[in-house]
Amino acid sequence: MRVFTPLSEQTIGSLKCGSNVLLNGIIYTARDAAHKRMVEALAAGEDLPFKPEGQVIYFVGPTPAPPGRIIGSAGPTTSGRMDAYSPILLEKGLRGLIGKGPLSAEVLQVIKETGSVYFGAIGGAGALLSSCIKKVEVLAYPELGPEAIHKLEVEDLPAIVLVDCYGNNLYELGRAKYQLT
């Protein structure tokens, strides 16, 4: 199923835990350092580098673009490191996260309360995911290098719904199905 950003309430409502999706449109990259900067900006009463309503953040720090490419390898990093920051951004209107690995109970709660969604991209498939990125623009914090906020235009970026807006979590449900005791 193709999913377009920014995410509407209707789109989010139709996304079910465990479904494969192809993401299309604009997404924003941010990892540890950029998150810290965004949350500090909000605390100082400043605006975020992009309007967060309905938008999606991809937790990634790509390799530098070699000549002839717009971006290098670009797979997801561990989402849990952004747990301290994600609730604040979700409460400001952000509606989607793309990453890998479990989220804290607090973030899961905020995802449910705000009607948001957590997508999983395959960790270690940075070359494959890179081929779905069609445009790249450094939007903010260029001094952070690979950790700068990049505005990406993606076409059919493969992802899976890890946590839907109803609170279903693939990391729990998937494992329970295959665990042998």
Place this chain on the structure above:
Amino acid sequence: MKELDVMEIEAAVAELCLPTNCVLNEDIRKALKQAKASEESAQGLEVLDSLLKNAEIAAEQSIPICQDTGMAVLFVEIGQDLHIVGGSLTEALNAGIRQGYTKGYLRKSVVADPFLRVNTGDNTPAVIHYDMVPGDKLKLTLAPKGFGSENMGALKMLKPADGVEGVLDFVVATVDKAGANPCPPVIVGVGIGGTMEKAALLAKKALLREVGSGHPEQFYAELEHKLLQRINNLGIGPQGYGGRTTALAVHIEVFPTHIAGLPVAVNLNCHAARHRTIVLEGKEALG
């Protein structure tokens, strides 16, 4: 006595960086294909297929398998009859990493201080392990280590009375706790014995062994098999989405230890499991 110039070593290390990061080793490719046969989960199969496709794209286009091109770990075996000339070996190894990571457009992921956290900008320093061995050659293994998996490692000083079961339980618990974070399917490196740091080093070295090759001693080969089964029964599956394939292999390395101890270390690696080895030979020194 043979002589080897540090310039040659630097160039060799620099040349290793790109292929090590862009080409998935054949043993892993084979293991991923084999895992597809026993994987029952549709999402798990999709992940295994995507990782194989990713490997193809990475090799064809010379871009890294994963954006975390790691902290560079180097294992260096120096033949005791080889004379290294022209400067510092450690500096030459780091210069090779600097050049390889910069010219190869690989990610620079090293910060100069654990608290101040300013990026060194060239992925140095490498973590270097030296070993003196008989002979007159220099064997270099580059094993860049990503921290999604490295962060999930663990070490415990068990009591001798904890025995085999204590070790097995600790290894399984470590993989269980890691869950989706180390990007399963993983390779599990286990170091048993020695001292605290020796066990950790053995666990790291265990990751260099060819996937699919059992331990040469039957006792440990059987333990590896048993561990692999227990780990794959956890149900974590590829990427933690649920499934049969949580680990592709478990490798155990052992060393004699103290009468009072049973150290065990677990080092996890993601499927990329990057490592590449070259052997350099010196030239006969002019009398």
